[in-house]
Amino acid sequence: MPQEQSSAFAPDCLAKASAPARQRPVSAVSGPTAETLRLWQAFAPLPPERRRWALSVGVVEARRAGDFHLGAGEVAVIVSGCLATEAAGSDLSAEILGPGHVVATGTGRSVAGHWITDGEIYRVALVDWLDRAGEAGMLHLLDAEDRRRARLERRLVCVGRHLATARVADLLLSIHRAAPRQDILLSQERIGDMLGLRRSTVNGSCRALEGAGGARTGRGKIRILDASGLTKTACGCHAAS
Numbered sequence: 001m002p003q004e005q006s007s008a009f010a011p012d013c014l015a016k017a018s019a020p021a022r023q024r025p026v027s028a029v030s031g032p033t034a035e036t037l038r039l040w041q042a043f044a045p046l047p048p049e050r051r052r053w054a055l056s057v058g059v060v061e062a063r064r065a066g067d068f069h070l071g072a073g074e075v076a077v078i079v080s081g082c083l084a085t086e087a088a089g090s091d092l093s094a095e096i097l098g099p100g101h102v103v104a105t106g107t108g109r110s111v112a113g114h115w116i117t118d119g120e121i122y123r124v125a126l127v128d129w130l131d132r133a134g135e136a137g138m139l140h141l142l143d144a145e146d147r148r149r150a151r152l153e154r155r156l157v158c159v160g161r162h163l164a165t166a167r168v169a170d171l172l173l174s175i176h177r178a179a180p181r182q183d184i185l186l187s188q189e190r191i192g193d194m195l196g197l198r199r200s201t202v203n204g205s206c207r208a209l210e211g212a213g214g215a216r217t218g219r220g221k222i223r224i225l226d227a228s229g230l231t232k233t234a235c236g237c238h239a240a241s
Contacts (some may be wrong), residue, residue, distance in 0.1 A: 035150060038079045039122055042100045045143065050136050055131070063115045063183050072110040075129040075141065076103040081119015082178035084194065088113045089096030091193035095151055096171070096238050099176025102144035104129075116186065117179040160235035164197055165205040170234035172215055176224050184222045191222075209233065 025034040036055060043051045047147055060079060063069070069083055078101045085103070087094040089112065096116075097103065105111050106126065158167060168191060175184050186194075205216045214224050214229035224230070 017170060028083055038075075038099065038120070040098065042077050042079050042122065043140075046133075046136055050100065050133060053132060054122070054124070057128060058122055060120055060122050062121050063121060065115055065117050067115045069115065069121075070110060070114045071112075071123070072105050073101055073107045073126050074105060074123050075126055076105075076124075077101070077122045078100040078103070078178075079120035079122050081121075081181070082116040082175050083121070084113050084175075086114075086115050087148070092196050093171070093194035094155075095148065096178060097175040098174075102141065104141050116175050116184065117181065119179065140237070153235040158235055162235040162237065164195075164201045165208045165236075166196055166233060167197070168202060169209055169214065169230045170207040170236060170238045172209075172222055172224065173227065173230045173234045174238040176227055182224055183218075184223055184224065185220060187220045188217065 005054075007177075011153045039055060039060065040051055042052050046054065063081065063083075072222065078097050078099050080099055083097045083101075083103075085094045085097065094113075095101075103111050103195075104126065129141075133140070142237070156211065162170075171191065171194065172184060175186075176197075187200045188206060189199055190201050191197070191206075195202075206215070209230070212229055212233065214226050214233060215224055219224075
């Protein structure tokens, strides 16, 4: 990575939290690869010259399901996989993020969460982004913040209006859409923590979804049987983009 980009990923708390991650500069990738294609698509709202700049700085980390995420003073973009962020340090899920979702944080704010699936995340220091990404880059962050606020507002309405089975179906559907695969490695207890529901309530909801042919519960995992069936049951608050 060029010397002037030495601050691209330097906050101490991030270095500690990401020590086990497998990271490398995006600029180290030679030629078109599946990784660079995914990153190019993740920055689709930016004009080509800004996307080329994004690929020349920062790092891409490979993450495993269950890995902890902590970000502060950076711009991060999900390249692949599914990341669930926490609400105010609790086990409650604030957002379910997939490819293209932006996680931007100032120096006084951090975002924590856990990876639901294997994935990749692009990260660059906020100061570098602000210095080099230009007006298009700033508008990209503002648009991402508007979308984040809209998602949180839907969540607030969801908690008060929608039944547990619809919320559980919606959570599973949002994860499946972010990282399509048959098995989601979540226990019923974890789903309850993420949605603020009792284990018995989640169990009843999972039984209802299984009876409808949408999903089946296993030991520590949920198998998606029919995504279209889940769509009919889900409230749509998490799964909306």
